[in-house]
Amino acid sequence: MFDVQEMEVNFGPQHPSTHGVLRVLLKIDGERILDAKPIIGYLHRGTEKLFEHMAYPQCIPHTDRMDYVASATNNLGFVETVEKMMGITGNIPKRAQLMRVMLSELQRISSHLLWLATHAIDLGAMTPFFYTFREREQILDFFESYCGARLTLNCMRIGGMPDDLPHGWLEDVEAFVDKFEACIDEYESLLTNNRIWKKRTIGIGVLSPEDAIDWGITGPPLRGSGVEWDLRRAQPYECYPELQFEIPIGKNGDTYDRYLVRMEEMRQSTRILKQCFPLIRATPAGDIKAKISKVIRPPEGEVYHSIESPKGELGYYIVSDGKTQNAYRCHVRPPSFVNLQALPAMAKGHLVSDLVALIGTIDIVLGEVDR
Amino acid sequence: MNKALMTYLIWPLVKFLIAFVIVQVIVAAMNWVERRLLGLFQARLGPNRVGPKGLLQIIADPIKFLLKEDIVPASAEKVAYFLGPVLPLIPAFLVFCLIPFGPPPTFTVTRVNVGLLLIIALTSTAVYGIILGGWASNNKYSLMGGLRSAAQMVSYEVPFGLSIVGVLMITGSLDLVTIVRYQEVNAWNFISQIVACFIFLVSMNAENNRTPFDLPEAESELVAGYHTEYSAMKFAFFMLGEYSMMIVNSCLIVTLFFGGWTLGMFGFGLTTEVLRGMGVFGGLLGAAIFFTKVMLFLLMYVWFRATFPRFRFDQLMDLGWKFMIPLALANIFVTGIFILAGQERLMYWIGLGTIAAAAFYLFRPKRIPAKQKVVHAS
Numbered sequence: 001m002f003d004v005q006e007m008e009v010n011f012g013p014q015h016p017s018t019h020g021v022l023r024v025l026l027k028i029d030g031e032r033i034l035d036a037k038p039i040i041g042y043l044h045r046g047t048e049k050l051f052e053h054m055a056y057p058q059c060i061p062h063t064d065r066m067d068y069v070a071s072a073t074n075n076l077g078f079v080e081t082v083e084k085m086m087g088i089t090g091n092i093p094k095r096a097q098l099m100r101v102m103l104s105e106l107q108r109i110s111s112h113l114l115w116l117a118t119h120a121i122d123l124g125a126m127t128p129f130f131y132t133f134r135e136r137e138q139i140l141d142f143f144e145s146y147c148g149a150r151l152t153l154n155c156m157r158i159g160g161m162p163d164d165l166p167h168g169w170l171e172d173v174e175a176f177v178d179k180f181e182a183c184i185d186e187y188e189s190l191l192t193n194n195r196i197w198k199k200r201t202i203g204i205g206v207l208s209p210e211d212a213i214d215w216g217i218t219g220p221p222l223r224g225s226g227v228e229w230d231l232r233r234a235q236p237y238e239c240y241p242e243l244q245f246e247i248p249i250g251k252n253g254d255t256y257d258r259y260l261v262r263m264e265e266m267r268q269s270t271r272i273l274k275q276c277f278p279l280i281r282a283t284p285a286g287d288i289k290a291k292i293s294k295v296i297r298p299p300e301g302e303v304y305h306s307i308e309s310p311k312g313e314l315g316y317y318i319v320s321d322g323k324t325q326n327a328y329r330c331h332v333r334p335p336s337f338v339n340l341q342a343l344p345a346m347a348k349g350h351l352v353s354d355l356v357a358l359i360g361t362i363d364i365v366l367g368e369v370d371r
Numbered sequence: 372m373n374k375a376l377m378t379y380l381i382w383p384l385v386k387f388l389i390a391f392v393i394v395q396v397i398v399a400a401m402n403w404v405e406r407r408l409l410g411l412f413q414a415r416l417g418p419n420r421v422g423p424k425g426l427l428q429i430i431a432d433p434i435k436f437l438l439k440e441d442i443v444p445a446s447a448e449k450v451a452y453f454l455g456p457v458l459p460l461i462p463a464f465l466v467f468c469l470i471p472f473g474p475p476p477t478f479t480v481t482r483v484n485v486g487l488l489l490i491i492a493l494t495s496t497a498v499y500g501i502i503l504g505g506w507a508s509n510n511k512y513s514l515m516g517g518l519r520s521a522a523q524m525v526s527y528e529v530p531f532g533l534s535i536v537g538v539l540m541i542t543g544s545l546d547l548v549t550i551v552r553y554q555e556v557n558a559w560n561f562i563s564q565i566v567a568c569f570i571f572l573v574s575m576n577a578e579n580n581r582t583p584f585d586l587p588e589a590e591s592e593l594v595a596g597y598h599t600e601y602s603a604m605k606f607a608f609f610m611l612g613e614y615s616m617m618i619v620n621s622c623l624i625v626t627l628f629f630g631g632w633t634l635g636m637f638g639f640g641l642t643t644e645v646l647r648g649m650g651v652f653g654g655l656l657g658a659a660i661f662f663t664k665v666m667l668f669l670l671m672y673v674w675f676r677a678t679f680p681r682f683r684f685d686q687l688m689d690l691g692w693k694f695m696i697p698l699a700l701a702n703i704f705v706t707g708i709f710i711l712a713g714q715e716r717l718m719y720w721i722g723l724g725t726i727a728a729a730a731f732y733l734f735r736p737k738r739i740p741a742k743q744k745v746v747h748a749s
Contacts, residue, residue, distance in 0.1 A: 009511050016594060031515070031684055124582060124681025130413035196583055196680045352515070353592050353683045 006034060009352075013042050017122045017356045020366030024343070024355065033355060036347040038340055043370040051330035056082050056158060056296045059330070064152035066334060067368040069114050072107035072143075073309040075156040076100055080237060081305040081316040082158045085298040091290040095283035096160040097239045102173070102276050103146070103155060104307075105269040109180070110139040111310035112262050112269075116187060119259070119360035123200050128187050135183050138176055145169060158296055160289035170277060177273045184266055192260070201256035205346035205358045208253060215342040219312025219335050221362060224261045225253035231308035242279075245272050255361040262363075297325055311335040311363050334368040383468070386480045390467050397662070397669075398614045399429040405673045412677035439603035447600065448507040455504025455597075456605045459612035462493040463619060470622045473632045473658035474646050475548050487545045490623065491532055494578070497616060498524040504609070505597035516596025519586050519684060526691040527577040527584075533699035534570040537706045538627050541715060551631035555642040561628040563718035565725045566702040568628045570695055572671075575620040577691070579613060581672050583679035584687060621668035622661075629664055632657035 009026040012018035021042035027035040047066060051059050063078045064071035083089050113132040120128040140150040145166055147155040155162065191197045207217065212225040222229055230247045232240045248264035250257025300322030306315035312335025319329040339362045347355050403418065403426060410417025418425035443452060469486045471479040483489055498521055505517020538560050539545065542553040554560055561568040577584040588596035598609045625631060634641035641660070646653035682690070709718050 007511060017592065120680065124585065125679065126409075126582075127413050127677050130415055134414055190678070191680070194680065196682055199686050200680060200683055351683060351685065353586075353681075356592050 011036075011355065017118075018359060019118060019364055022340075022359065022364065022366055022369070024359075026352070026355070028352060031351045031353075033347050033350055033352060036344045036355060038343050040337075040340070040366070040369050043366045045371065047371045048330050048332060051327050053326060055325040056298075056327070059327075060156065060158075061152065061154045064154055065367060066332065066371055067111075067309060067311065067314070067336070067365045068151055069365055070107045070111040070310045071151060071153045072103040072155055073307060073314060075153065076104055076238075077305070077307045077309065077314045077316050079156045079158050080307065081303060081318055082296065082298060084305050085301065085303045085318060085320060086158075086292070086296070087299075088159060088290055088292055091292075092160060092238075093283070093287045093290060094239065095164075095280060095285075096288045096290075098276050098280040098283065099161050099165065099288065100156060101238050101240065101243070102273060102280070103143075103153075105272050105276075106139050106142060106173070108269050108310045109266050110136050112266050113139075115262060115310075115360070115363045116259075119357075119363075120191060122356045122360045123197065125191065125194075125197065128190055131183070131187060131190075135176075135180065142169065142173055142176070145172075157289070159292040164286050164288055165280075170280065173273070174277055177270050180270050181267060184263060188263060192263070198256060200353075200357060201259060201361075202254055203252075204255040204350065204354050205361060206252060206254045207342065207346065211342075211345070212253065215345070216338045217312070217342055218338065219308070219310070219363075220258055220261045220265065221339055221342075222312070223248065224250035224258035226251055231306060231313055235306070237305075237307055239279075243272050243275050245269075255357050258361045295325060298322070306333065309335055311365070311368070312339060332371060334371065336362070336364040336366075336368045337371075340364050340369055383480050386478075387468050390470075390472060390480060391464065393472075393662075394467055394615065394618055397618055397665075398611060399433070401614055401617070401669055402432065402610075403429050404670070405676075408670065408673045409677055412674075433607065436604050436607040441603040441605065442600075444509060444600050446509040448509065451503045451507035452600075453605075455500050455507055456601060456608035456612070458500030458503065459497040460500075460608060460615070462496050463612050463615035466490050466493050466619045469547065470619070470626065471548050471551065471631060472622075472661050473654050474643050478632070478654055478658055479548060482546065482548055485545045486547045487535065487539070487550075487627075490619075491528075491535070494616065494619060495524070495528050497612065500612065501597050504601065508597070508600035510600050512593045512595075513597050513599045516588060516593045516599070519593075520580060520597055522684075523580070523584065523586060523687060523691075524578055526688060527574040527695075530570050530691060530695035530699045531574040531578060533696065533703065534564075534567040534574065535627065536699075536703050537564045537567040540703070540706050540710060541718075547626050547631075551626060551633060552643060554630045555633040555635055555640075556638050557715075558636050558719050558722075559628065559630040562722040562726070563715065564628065564702070564706070565722040566698060567706075568624070570699050570702070571624055571628065574691075574695060575624060576672070576675060577687070579617050579620060579672075581617070582676040583682050585681060586684055586687060617669060617672060618665065621665045621672075624668055625661060625664040632661040634660050 007028050009028055011024040011026050013021040013023040018024065023039040023042065025037040025039055026033055045065070047062055050062055054062070060075055060078060063074040067074050080089070083092065113136040117129040117132040143153055143155070144150050146169060147153050147162065207221065207225045209225045209227045212222050212227060218229070226249050228247055228249050232245075233247060245268045248261045248268065250261050298320040300320060302317070302319040304315060304317045306313045308314075313333065314335055315333035317331040317333065318327045321328045343358060343362060346358050350358070406428075407417040407425065418428040421427040421431045443449065468480040469483060469490055471482070475482060501520045502517045505513045505520065538550065541560070541563060542550045544550055544553070580586070580588060588598065593599070598606055601609060630636070632646070633643060635645070641656070646657045649656065706718070709715055
């Protein structure tokens with residue numbers, strides 16, 4: 001009787017809730033999604049190719065621009081990979097290691113805050129956005145006072161750190177960390193037990209642990225599905241083995257569990273930070289660089305090293321020919337890119353409104369997806 | 372001059388124009404109040420650059436709308452595209468003729484003995500403009516916004532209407548003035564009709580496409596919904612229509628459930644008679660009471676907007692059809708039983724009990740947010 005038509009909708013690249021320039025080609029029947037096809041590449045900058053033409057230290061600012069809301073962890077992954085290739089991982093001074101951990105954990109909190117802000121505003125709750133940005137600004141201020149930049153930090157060097165901590169920095173961060181848990185409670189009071197929030201997130205985009213592993217998903221989405229896999233614990237780097245923290249995991253693998261996992265991860269990050277303060281005060285000031293040659297020329301070979309970025313496993317694969325000062329080939333394994341691949345499977349059968357929730361819950365950064 | 376002409380044309384017209392201007396001022400002020408209040412809720416300032424406390428923003432915004440280029444998409448259906456923003460304005464403005472802002476006869480434009488029915492009939496036509504606008508824009512997001520809006524407004528029209536039936540049954544009149552006069556000698560209707568009042572409050576939010584029911588213009592999903600393609604004054608007309616309808620609905624809930632211009636119950640307090648005794652001042656006081664109450668409900672809209680996430684479309688429909696409508700029907704049924712049994716006073720106690728229970732539930736000592744489901748594995 002009626003002529004039922006499927007409608008094709010371009011969701012993005014210019015769309016308020018695709019978190020950048022993601023384009024999803026939707027086939028919808030009414031509001032129901034029949035097929036969702038992510039189309040990426042709008043932010044492709046050829047970062048990997050650029051790495052082949054630059055000396056290793058010159059590459060670090062370029063890693064900032066991949067996951068531009070979590071550049072400290074990008075730096076960390078790169079410098080650690082080069083250090084591993086040079087075999088100086090064990091030489092990094094304790095103080096530099098602790099500074100790296102602190103910056104990464106602050107970065108993890110700020111990245112999760114941004115995720116919470118956008119995820120909540122995607123689902124129509126506009127107030128958490130401003131509350132989270134209030135705290136995120138403070139974290140960015142800490143970055144600024146350490147390295148002068150707020151987003152693209154360029155705050156790590158091969159063999160150590162560029163500068164020692166500025167005067168009073170630790171005290172400021174400590175004051176922030178002390179009050180931050182109350183802030184998390186504040187965000188949670190707006191969302192966690194809110195019925196509409198639960199209705200919008202529970203049972204949406206369920207990923208079974210098997211599926212999540214098959215898709216190669218890492219980070220909070222994987223842990224939300226109940227798989228206990230955190231590279232800080234599974235393949236420890238820096239001084240994480242000395243620090244006490246728990247890995248939150250979800251049960252149902254839906255959007256709500258991923259939300260809870262990230263909220264708990266912020267709490268664990270503050271816990272890690274709290275342990276860092278006495279440790280870093282015990283180290284001698286200024287001892288932030290390992291003794292390495294001025295010219296960085298790793299021996300011939302290849303190495304893959306990965307760290308736990310806020311979004312999942314961030315891996316660098318570098319091939320060195322041992323002759324030049326730049327990489328023969330550098331490949332990045334960005335967590336967002338891999339996690340995004342599960343979007344069509346998660347979105348199928350849900351409504352258009354849920355697609356927004358799903359894009360939010362995967363927590364993609366297009367700079368990292370497209371590189 | 373012909374006396375009939377004065378009574379039936381000139382005076383109503385003058386009164387309407389005064390009411391219209393007041394309402395337009397409230398619409399403009401509402402915009403500023405909403406943004407400042409949202410700023411308060413959200414740990415930021417809100418507009419504070421133009422004039423003292425940003426008050427001139429009220430004037431700056433319309434000027435901006437007037438000066439912007441009016442873009443009509445090339446593939447739009449021109450006539451319908453033009454009608455879209457204009458149509459919702461007509462019922463929104465007409466309704467103000469029917470609402471008693473203060474003690475009659477001075478502060479009512481017209482007194483119609485089926486006023487309530489007329490208001491519902493008028494307000495339900497507002498959806499045409501949105502559907503037309505969404506369809507005529509020739510944009511898929513606009514179309515989806517228009518369709519959502521159509522389904523939503525039609526669905527919530529039903530509980531909206533049904534919740535009023537309870538009030539009709541106990542007051543026995545469709546005349547808004549009579550309804551208010553009933554409330555000043557008996558209790559305000561929200562006590563005896565607490566369920567109806569709740570349904571009315573929710574459905575008026577849904578009718579106006581406000582958070583948490585703002586799906587038709589869901590920014591994060593449909594870009595801007597039905598008004599994606601509208602710019603300049605056409606967009607301003609949509610906003611004007613939306614805010615006018617907010618005021619209409621707030622006026623309605625005040626009139627139907629919260630005693631209109633009076634500030635008294637059981638014949639005590641500032642009732643119509645007392646206000647009339649005060650002469651012109653009393654009338655103005657009544658109008659002031661009325662608009663204060665309206666303002667409180669307008670602030671409630673803002674409060675909701677700052678607090679709630681957005682419903683999903685199917686959940687919205689479920690809430691409307693599976694919860695609100697049965698609840699409204701049950702309310703009519705129960706009210707009918709009470710009226711038949713002649714126990715209308717008993718409804719006051721039940722209403723007060725419900726309000727007390729709700730207050731007790733809302734202000735109960737808060738549990739520490741439970742760490743649900745997240746398990747610490749190590």
